[in-house]
Amino acid sequence: MKRQTIPLLLVALIFTLGCPKKRPPAVLTESGQRAGAHAPATATPEPEPEQPVTEGPDIAAVPRGNPSGEDFTVNDATGENGPLEDIRFDYDKAELSDVARATLERHGLWLQNHRTAKVTIEGHCDERGTVDYNLALGDKRARAVRDYLASLGVAADRLHTVSLGKERPLDPANNEQAFAKNRRAHFVVSR
Amino acid sequence: MRAQVTAGELAVETRVFSVDGRQVMLSKRYSGRADNPRSFAHQASDDIVALTQYRGVARSKIAFTSDRDATKPPRGKELYIVDYDGFNAKRITVNNSLNILPAWSPDGRSLAYTSYRQGSPAIFVARIFEGRSDNITKNEGQAFAPTFSPDGKRLAYASNKSGNLEIWIANADGTGAHRITSSHGSDTAPTWSPTGQEIAFTSDRAGSPQIYLMDSEGLNVRRLTTVGNWNDAPAWNPSKEYSEIAYTSRLEVGGPIRFDIAVVDLATRQVRQVTAGRGSCEYPSWAPNGRHLVFSCKRGNTWQITVSDREGRTIDTLSAGPGNNVQPDWGP
Numbered sequence: 001m002k003r004q005t006i007p008l009l010l011v012a013l014i015f016t017l018g019c020p021k022k023r024p025p026a027v028l029t030e031s032g033q034r035a036g037a038h039a040p041a042t043a044t045p046e047p048e049p050e051q052p053v054t055e056g057p058d059i060a061a062v063p064r065g066n067p068s069g070e071d072f073t074v075n076d077a078t079g080e081n082g083p084l085e086d087i088r089f090d091y092d093k094a095e096l097s098d099v100a101r102a103t104l105e106r107h108g109l110w111l112q113n114h115r116t117a118k119v120t121i122e123g124h125c126d127e128r129g130t131v132d133y134n135l136a137l138g139d140k141r142a143r144a145v146r147d148y149l150a151s152l153g154v155a156a157d158r159l160h161t162v163s164l165g166k167e168r169p170l171d172p173a174n175n176e177q178a179f180a181k182n183r184r185a186h187f188v189v190s191r
Numbered sequence: 192m193r194a195q196v197t198a199g200e201l202a203v204e205t206r207v208f209s210v211d212g213r214q215v216m217l218s219k220r221y222s223g224r225a226d227n228p229r230s231f232a233h234q235a236s237d238d239i240v241a242l243t244q245y246r247g248v249a250r251s252k253i254a255f256t257s258d259r260d261a262t263k264p265p266r267g268k269e270l271y272i273v274d275y276d277g278f279n280a281k282r283i284t285v286n287n288s289l290n291i292l293p294a295w296s297p298d299g300r301s302l303a304y305t306s307y308r309q310g311s312p313a314i315f316v317a318r319i320f321e322g323r324s325d326n327i328t329k330n331e332g333q334a335f336a337p338t339f340s341p342d343g344k345r346l347a348y349a350s351n352k353s354g355n356l357e358i359w360i361a362n363a364d365g366t367g368a369h370r371i372t373s374s375h376g377s378d379t380a381p382t383w384s385p386t387g388q389e390i391a392f393t394s395d396r397a398g399s400p401q402i403y404l405m406d407s408e409g410l411n412v413r414r415l416t417t418v419g420n421w422n423d424a425p426a427w428n429p430s431k432e433y434s435e436i437a438y439t440s441r442l443e444v445g446g447p448i449r450f451d452i453a454v455v456d457l458a459t460r461q462v463r464q465v466t467a468g469r470g471s472c473e474y475p476s477w478a479p480n481g482r483h484l485v486f487s488c489k490r491g492n493t494w495q496i497t498v499s500d501r502e503g504r505t506i507d508t509l510s511a512g513p514g515n516n517v518q519p520d521w522g523p
Contacts, residue, residue, distance in 0.1 A: 078264040120310070128448040130423035130439050130473050131292070131518060132349075132393055133400045135312075135335050136377035140280050143355075162311055163333060167289050168266060174492060 002055065072114050074189045084110060084119065084187035087145065088180060092129065094140035096148060100185075107187070108152035111177075120160045120188040121145045126179035127166045138163030145185045192235065192305055201225035205235045207242060214240055229278065246480040251275045252522050253485055254283070254293040254302055255474075255496055259514025261287075270304055272319070273523075275478075277496070277509035278372075284304055290315075294338045295522030296363070302520075303337035314348050316363065318423045327365025338379050339363065340407075341429070347381035347390055347407075358392050359405070371409030382427045382436070383407070391415065391425040391436055402438055402455075415455060418462050420444070422453075423475050428479025433501065434458055437465070437475035437484055452486050454501065465503035472497065476521045485509070487517040 075082035084107045087100040096104070111117060123136040123142030142161035150156050170186075171178035194203045200222060207217035219238055221231050230250075237247030254272045258386045260282065261267045270283040270293045284290040288308040295302060309326065311371040314337045317324040328334040332352035339346055343363060350359045353370055356377040361368035372378045376396030383390055387407060392511050394403050399420045416422040421441035428435045440453040442464060449471035465484060466472040472488040481501070488497045488508070494515040497505040 080264075121433070130421070130450060132380035133395070133421070133423045136349075136379050136393075137394070139333065139351055139356055140377065143351075149374075160311075161333075161392055162307070164289075167268065167291055 007024075051082060072117060072189070074191065075187075079122075079186070079188050082187055082189045083114075083117075084189060086184040086186050089141055089183040089185070091126070091139070091179070091183065094137060094144050095122075096144055101148065104148050105152065108149055108154055111149065111154045111158065116191055118158045118160070118190050119149075120162055120190070121149075122186040122188065123161065123163045124168065124170070124182055124184050125164075125166045126182040126187060127174075128179060129166065131165060135163050135165035135167075138165045141185050194231070196225050199225050201228060201231060203231045203235060205238065207239055229274070233274070245482060246477045248275050248480055248483060248521075251479055252295075252299070253496065253509070253511075253519050254295060254522060255487075255511065255516050255519040256291045256293065257512070257514045257518075258514045259512060261514075270317075271512070271516075272302075272522075273496075273509070273511050275498075277511045280512045283317060284324070290516055292336050293520050295520055296339045297341060297343040297523065298496045299523035301339075301363075302522075303339060303348075305335045305337065314346065315364070316346075325365075327361065327363075328368070329365070331359075331368065333464070334359070338381055338383060340383050341385055342387055345387075347383065348368060349377075349379040349381065350390075358390065358409070371407070372405070372410075372412070378403075380424050384427050385429050385431055389427075391427055393423045393425065402436065411474045415460075416440075416462075417455075417460075418442075419453075421450070426475045426477055426484075427476050428454075428481045428501075429479060430477075433481050437477065439473040439475065439486075440464075452484065452499075452503070465499055465501075466497075467503075467504065469497070469506065474518050475521055479523055483521070485519040485521045487519060 072083055087103050121142045123138030125137050142163055146159045146161050149159055169182040171181045192205045202222040204220045207427040209216055233249035236249035238249030252272045256268050258266055258268050259273050260269055267287040268289050268291055270290050271280050273280045286308045290304055290306045293302045293304040300320060300495050302319055304315055305312050306315045311336055312333045313326050314328040314334045315324050315326050331350055334348050334350040337346045345360055346363055347360050349356045356369050356379055358372040358381050359368055359370050359377050374396040376394050378392055378394045380393040381390050390407050391402055391404050399415055400423050402416040402422050402425045403412055404415050419440045419442055422438055424439040426437045433459040435454050437454045439450045442451050450473045452465040452472050452475045453462050454465060468487045470485050470490040475484050475486040483500055484500045487494050494517045496509040496511045496516045496519050498509055
């Protein structure tokens, strides 16, 4: 039960803190396609009760998506160094630790604030396991992360999972520190 | 055996006599261009072995995955094929993505494999003599570990299209895809029986990864392995002579985590250990005649393709070239 209530409180917090103070009047944005590119300025917004719909006669409905042209960095060409840090897993486990949950809650907040960002969640394993089993384990890790982010209110269509198994270790070294780094969910952010 | 080169033309004569010298069991003359003498030796070798009840493997090829050409991050993996003796390596994929888990078609003209070139892992079939490669699992979530049915008409693979990883079967061109397992665990690593009527696979539905059997419609599922808490990567012996499945097993409890190759007899359920003390070995595949195994072992810091007889009496590292060489599949 404790695990149920914390995310809900956080969702509330996210929506309180996460909404931009001032919304520009523009209807069409980079993500205007989703709102309907030819929609009139008074179009009804997509149902999203947490979003303010109108704030006055001179302010039109705010479409879903980023209203202000978001500024964020994405992962580099190697797929590393993105805005969302990795979370780690225990050996042969796909369960989220408390530390992992806390990190994912920050990621959920970031994703609420950067609504044009899409994320590929990669599930990785250390090399101490068989090829096929590790692909299955990486799949479970990525899905556990996706499900938790979705439970925080991130739209499922912004989250994509991929299992890398033990095929692309972050650190190829053969020791406990490298193994710990390689048991991870990694986030590749795109616009 | 006698060999002679005249004007770029190689002629090899092979004769086999019975031990008492009275009977000529084989007499053959091979001739052709002299630039590939190894192919003469392989042909002659297979003809000699054919005098026994067995098929030779000297002209067969082994496909595998290697990182040898990955020069910068993100580190890619490509598919390669080599002759059964490790020579004559040829690169098959050239896309700098991850290309893994190759599986030969029974006619030796295609390789099915898993590729991340379009982002999500999908099943591709490469027609290796035409230089073509097609994605046969479009819009199907993630798909891994394809394997051709013995008649080459169908593929079994693992896909998470329905939520978690299950075993799916499709025609070799990807049409008619349908799921044949349904469990809360992850079902992976399918392998066909020589008749095509049964499939063995790995599932962690009972808590730890174990090998299960079912018929190829997905019915009559039963657990095969009971020894050890980690069994994976089943490979069904393709010969009708031996009814057995090779697999990867964690046989030692405690100590560093490492794996060995084991074989379970399907009639007696007796398990025999093929590798011991060679570092960690995994991912076995049978030679087409069912008398040899190939797998990958990590000794020191690199993974190398390793071959053995089916008992594990003779085990050799194949000199398949630089890099980490893994996931071998022994083809026709």
